[in-house]
Amino acid sequence: MRTYPLVTEAVQTTRRTELVDVTARVQQAVSATTATGGFAVLSVPHTTAALTINENADPDVRHDLMRKLDELLPQREPYYRHSEGNSDSHLKSSLLGSTLTVIIEQGRLVLGTWQAIYLCEFDGPRDRRLLIKVIGE
Amino acid sequence: MRTYPLVTEAVQTTRRTELVDVTARVQQAVSATTATGGFAVLSVPHTTAALTINENADPDVRHDLMRKLDELLPQREPYYRHSEGNSDSHLKSSLLGSTLTVIIEQGRLVLGTWQAIYLCEFDGPRDRRLLIKVIGE
Amino acid sequence: MRTYPLVTEAVQTTRRTELVDVTARVQQAVSATTATGGFAVLSVPHTTAALTINENADPDVRHDLMRKLDELLPQREPYYRHSEGNSDSHLKSSLLGSTLTVIIEQGRLVLGTWQAIYLCEFDGPRDRRLLIKVIGE
Numbered sequence: 419m420r421t422y423p424l425v426t427e428a429v430q431t432t433r434r435t436e437l438v439d440v441t442a443r444v445q446q447a448v449s450a451t452t453a454t455g456g457f458a459v460l461s462v463p464h465t466t467a468a469l470t471i472n473e474n475a476d477p478d479v480r481h482d483l484m485r486k487l488d489e490l491l492p493q494r495e496p497y498y499r500h501s502e503g504n505s506d507s508h509l510k511s512s513l514l515g516s517t518l519t520v521i522i523e524q525g526r527l528v529l530g531t532w533q534a535i536y537l538c539e540f541d542g543p544r545d546r547r548l549l550i551k552v553i554g555e
Numbered sequence: 556m557r558t559y560p561l562v563t564e565a566v567q568t569t570r571r572t573e574l575v576d577v578t579a580r581v582q583q584a585v586s587a588t589t590a591t592g593g594f595a596v597l598s599v600p601h602t603t604a605a606l607t608i609n610e611n612a613d614p615d616v617r618h619d620l621m622r623k624l625d626e627l628l629p630q631r632e633p634y635y636r637h638s639e640g641n642s643d644s645h646l647k648s649s650l651l652g653s654t655l656t657v658i659i660e661q662g663r664l665v666l667g668t669w670q671a672i673y674l675c676e677f678d679g680p681r682d683r684r685l686l687i688k689v690i691g692e
Numbered sequence: 693m694r695t696y697p698l699v700t701e702a703v704q705t706t707r708r709t710e711l712v713d714v715t716a717r718v719q720q721a722v723s724a725t726t727a728t729g730g731f732a733v734l735s736v737p738h739t740t741a742a743l744t745i746n747e748n749a750d751p752d753v754r755h756d757l758m759r760k761l762d763e764l765l766p767q768r769e770p771y772y773r774h775s776e777g778n779s780d781s782h783l784k785s786s787l788l789g790s791t792l793t794v795i796i797e798q799g800r801l802v803l804g805t806w807q808a809i810y811l812c813e814f815d816g817p818r819d820r821r822l823l824i825k826v827i828g829e
Contacts, residue, residue, distance in 0.1 A: 419556045419690075419693045421729045421829060424797050455558045457596055457690070459731055459793050463804025465747045470649040473602045482635045482642035483649065490627065490764065498756045505756035512744040512757065512788055514649055516807075519596050519656050519793050521688045523561050528686060530600025533653075549802060551795045553690075553693075553731070553827075555558060556693045556827075592695045594733055594827070607786040610739045619772045619779035620786065627764065651786055656733050656793050658825045660698050665823060667737025670790075690827075692695060 422451040425550040431542035435488065437472075437480045438537045440548055444520070445527050447550040454525045456554020460518045463549060466507035466541035468514035474534030507541035514538055522554055559588040562687040568679035572625065574609075574617045575674045577685055581657070582664050584687040591662050593691020597655045600686060603644035603678035605651035611671030644678035651675055659691055696725040699824040705816035709762065711746075711754045712811045714822055718794070719801050721824040728799050730828020734792045737823060740781035740815035742788035748808030781815035788812055796828055 425447040429438055448458055460469055473479040491506040498505045518535065521528040529535070537548055562584040566575055585595055597606055610616040628643040635642045655672065658665040666672070674685055699721040703712055722732055734743055747753040765780040772779045792809065795802040803809070811822055 419558070421693065424729075424795065424802065455561075455688075457688070459795055461795055461802065463802070463807060465745070465753075465804065465806050471602070471653050472645055472649050476637055476639075478636035478638070479602075479642060479645050482632075482637050483646050485634055486628065486632060486642070486646055489632075491760065495756075495760060495763075497759055499752035500750055500756050501752070502750075505753060505760070508746055508753050509757050509760055512746050515652060515789060516745050517793055519654055521561065521596055521598055521686060523688075528561065528598065528600070528688075530602065532602050533600060549795060551729075551731070551797075551802075556695065592698075592825075594825070608739070608790050609782055609786050613774055613776075615773035615775070616739075616779060616782050619769075619774050620783045622771055623765065623769060623779070623783055626769075652789060656791055658698065658733055658735055658823060660825075665698065665735065665737070665825075667739065669739050670737060 419555040422552040427548040429537050429546040429548055431539035431544055431546060434542055435484050436539040436542060439534045440537050441534045444535055444550055448522055448552055451552045453522055453552050453554025456522045458520045458522060459551045461549045462516045463547055466504055466511055467546055468511045468516055468538040469518045470514045470536050470538055471533050473532055475532055504541045510540040556692040559689040564685040566674050566683040566685055568676035568681055571679055572621050573676040573679060576671050577674050578671045581672055581687055585659055585689055588689045590659055590689050590691025593659045595657045596688045598686045599653050600684055603641055603648055604683055605648045605653055605675040606655045607651045607673050607675055608670050610669055612669060641678045647677040693829040696826040701822040703811050703820040703822055705813040705818055705820060708816055709758050710813040710816060713808050714811050715808045718809055718824055722796055722826055725826045727796055727826050727828025730796045732794045733825045735823040736790045737821055740778055740785055741820055742785045742790055742812040743792045744788045744810050744812055745807050747806055749806060778815045784814040
């Protein structure tokens with residue numbers, strides 16, 4: 419049982435809000451280790467981005483998810499004090515969460531048929547980083 | 556220090572939205588290992604379900620939690636494109652999260668007096684699965 | 693590779709809703725171990741508190757985040773049944789989450805430049821506990 423070196427993946431986003439599928443990149447980082455069973459802990463070192471697991475097939479799900487989040491948390495509120503104009507992005511980051519732990523079994527991420535791992539951009543476009551730390555045996 | 560084989564628990568839900576207490580089943584999976592200290596990583600391989608930790612006593616808390624979530628995220632929105640009519644379920648899944656890591660100490664899940672682990676159904680009734688992976692020593 | 697004894701930190705909150713920066717205390721618990729690489733699993737054993745990672749610099753971000761949460765989830769709703777009057781606190785706890793896993797590298801928590809770890813109080817003032825379990829090598 420051991421930990422593997424931290425892997426950093428660069429993710430370039432292209433819009434203010436966006437869901438970027440990073441599943442293949444995380445699997446690649448796992449496959450580069452000798453771990454057959456264990457976990458991958460994922461983290462984004464940003465306060466206006468997040469990580470989530472959701473539907474990998476119909477892009478309409480991603481549209482609806484981001485559209486509804488924007489409706490609940492619009493960019494402007496009369497009471498917002500933060501001068502950068504991205505308070506909504508910070509709250510979205512905390513609501514979806516900036517870390518994720520995914521089980522590894524037989525060298526593969528354990529995900530359902532319809533699940534993908536997404537880096538959530540809430541204040542792009544920006545250069546983002548995805549950190550991947552594997553522990554296993 | 557080692558990982559234990561992945562355990563899969565079947566959970567049958569009976570309504571569209573529902574909180575199913577799975578604490579005893581997770582504790583049972585932990586007790587079946589020789590781990591005295593470590594973690595249990597829990598995951599639901601579904602995109603319209605989630606896992607959360609909340610109040611184990613008064614059922615009114617569960618009612619209020621689900622009722623308010625339904626108010627914030629109603630099933631229909633004029634701008635929803637996803638044809639299955641469960642975009643709200645997908646977003647609820649991402650907001651509550653489909654994975655959880657629980658500390659194990661002296662062979663027991665470390666939870667507060669009032670905490671229980673719930674599988675959250677957001678698009679039932681369905682046959683769900685709860686995955687449990689224990690790491691410990 | 694090993695687990696380290698569970699550490700419990702006392703956190704005294706002073707208002708109904710509040711974000712308490714606990715980053716230094718978590719780092720201290722990590723530094724007290726011999727772990728150079730691994731993870732810290734954090735947990736609050738409470739159902740009206742949470743843990744989140746967000747902006748460590750401008751206090752206006754924390755204001756805006758809590759203000760918007762209060763607007764989305766006011767303390768009173770005509771349909772709330774829970775007699776303690778803190779149903780909003782329970783839901784906020786589930787939305788932000790009561791556990792967090794943070795990567796450790798070279799003996800340090802791996803956080804972005806602007807990231808801090810916050811204990812979120814949603815029904816204070818209260819005496820809260822923060823549980824820290826380190827695994828590493």
